[in-house]
Amino acid sequence: MMQDLRLILxxxxxxxxxxxxLHGLWTSRKERSSVFRDRPHKRLKQREEADEDLLSEEDDGVGEVRVRRPRDADEEPEFTARPASAPRAPEPVRQPASRQADPLLGDPLLDNEPDVRKPAAPQAPVAKPAPAPAPQPIQADPLLDNEPLSATQPAPEFLAAEEPEFEPEAPVAHQPEAPQPAAAAPGSKKEAVLVLHVAAHAGGELNGEALLQGILQAGFQFGEMNIFHRHLSPAGSGPVLFSLANMVKPGSFDPDQMGNFSTPGVSIFMMVPSYGDANQNFKLMLQSAQRIADDVGGVVLDDERRMMTPQKLETYKTRIREVIG
Incomplete structure (x- = not known):
């Protein structure tokens, strides 16, 4: 029994x-949480109390200063007389300074200056009537009127005498001059020739039969001067837009002998101005040259027989604009 009691105890x-x-731990945690929660409130309260203390100290300080000044003046009359005289000294000095400034601005001095200026004011209007002698030319008008009258009277006499002398000669001289500008007008028109080349690769030649097929597929028709022409209509009707010639002199072709023919290249040229839109015609010419070059295995060259570049195309367009205006 004793052992059981011991175990139970x-x-x-x-x-x-x-x-x-467990109770101690729980209470300690609770206190800590309450401490952390109360900290911001305590800090705010402390700040408010500190602000109130500062305000109260400032109020006290201002009150003390106000109270000390009269006490110092009462307790030490000897020393207060000296500082009082020191500030009083600049005050009377300032007062006479302002008083001196007042007499300086006073009427006697200013009255003397405007008195001197007042006679100067009438001098300006005295100078203004100086241009009044302008009525003098009014007297000279009758004299001038008499002179032009005398001069104008003989003038018509000379004119009347000169006019009949030159009248018959003037129309004769102007009649031949009129057609001269008309003749110069057509000569002043600008023209330009734009040239493209379709050539074989370096050291090679184009096959005549393949070349003929490519030329015909591009819309060219064999015609005048024994060369090929591209008309407005691919069927061969309408005005000529551009032409194609052999690069080798004399530049002509023989369609019947094209099977046994070879050439280093051909030249395509266009006159500007031409029928229709010159820019569109040039684009069509460039497309035709590229198509023929693809068919025969050649390359498109510019008028200097160099590879075509975008910069060179811009030069062609500028030349067209210069001619067309």
């Missing part, structure tokens, strides 16, 4: 100890 004691420990 030990267990109960252990449980009590554990309960106390």
């Amino acid at each position: 030990i267990v109960v004691g252990a449980i009590a100890i554990i309960a106390l420990l």
